[in-house]
Amino acid sequence: MISIKTEQEIELIRESGKITYGVLSSLKDFIKPGVTSREIDKFAYDYITSHGATPAFLDYEGFPATACISINDVVVHGIPDDTIIKEGDIVKVDMGSIYKGYYSDSAYTYIVGKTSKKVKKFVSDTQKALYNGISVIKEGVKLNQVCSQIGRVARENHYGVFTCLTGHGVGRELHEDPYIPNYSNHESEGIILKAGMVLAIEPMFSLGTKEVWLLPDEWGIVTQDGSIAAHFEHTVLVTKDGYEILTGE
Ligand code: MG
Numbered sequence: 001m002i003s004i005k006t007e008q009e010i011e012l013i014r015e016s017g018k019i020t021y022g023v024l025s026s027l028k029d030f031i032k033p034g035v036t037s038r039e040i041d042k043f044a045y046d047y048i049t050s051h052g053a054t055p056a057f058l059d060y061e062g063f064p065a066t067a068c069i070s071i072n073d074v075v076v077h078g079i080p081d082d083t084i085i086k087e088g089d090i091v092k093v094d095m096g097s098i099y100k101g102y103y104s105d106s107a108y109t110y111i112v113g114k115t116s117k118k119v120k121k122f123v124s125d126t127q128k129a130l131y132n133g134i135s136v137i138k139e140g141v142k143l144n145q146v147c148s149q150i151g152r153v154a155r156e157n158h159y160g161v162f163t164c165l166t167g168h169g170v171g172r173e174l175h176e177d178p179y180i181p182n183y184s185n186h187e188s189e190g191i192i193l194k195a196g197m198v199l200a201i202e203p204m205f206s207l208g209t210k211e212v213w214l215l216p217d218e219w220g221i222v223t224q225d226g227s228i229a230a231h232f233e234h235t236v237l238v239t240k241d242g243y244e245i246l247t248g249e
Pocket residue numbers: 094095105106107233
């Protein structure tokens with residue numbers, strides 16, 4: 001069952017999304033060599049709570065932090081700790097806010113200092129997949145068109161797509177129906193987008209395998225071949241004529 005949000009609900013998700021966007025955009029200056037992932041997490045916590053919201057991930061199914069901070073071959077769900085960020089790291093920050101009961105969810109991949117051309121292109125392609133997917137959103141479109149747009153970028157560039165990690169509906173809860181795979185699939189063919197749906201679109205690719213291991217902390221998900229992963233996510237409202245990104249400028 002995919003929920004359709006009312007105008008009032010959308011307004012609250014929009015406010016929540018502004019706070020989430022505020023964190024991820026401020027982190028562009030904050031994340032540099034020498035900071036720890038725990039300090040990044042504290043920055044996110046302080047920002048969210050000082051803007052009248054609550055961190056959506058903290059205590060969610062027992063997750064111990066405000067943000068998932070996943071470095072290099074960690075794809076998602078990295079737990080912030082005393083790891084020091086260094087030149088050349090690829091740092092993914094995934095987080096959400098709850099504002100007056102309503103959720104937003106967004107992620108960004110930060111390149112710390114200099115990296116290879118190949119990695120730069122890979123990160124920018126993953127972001128391009130997010131916007132390509134979002135670009136086709138509109139009432140009446142099949143969800144699978146979004147999935148196909150995302151998956152095409154990975155296929156054309158031979159990136160790994162993690163079949164076990166997907167986007168999702170969001171708003172009243174952090175995770176709602178439907179699942180949104182990052183590749184063309186049969187199930188999403190049967191889902192027609194309607195105005196008022198709110199979707200978390202989130203391509204996650206690797207420069208190698210699509211196979212992952214769960215880390216011993218039982219949260220972090222890492223590529224089996226140690227290849228670098230990237231992740232971008234926005235919370236997006238479906239409208240009659242198109243879409244509105246609720247976690248962007
Ligand atoms: Mg997220």
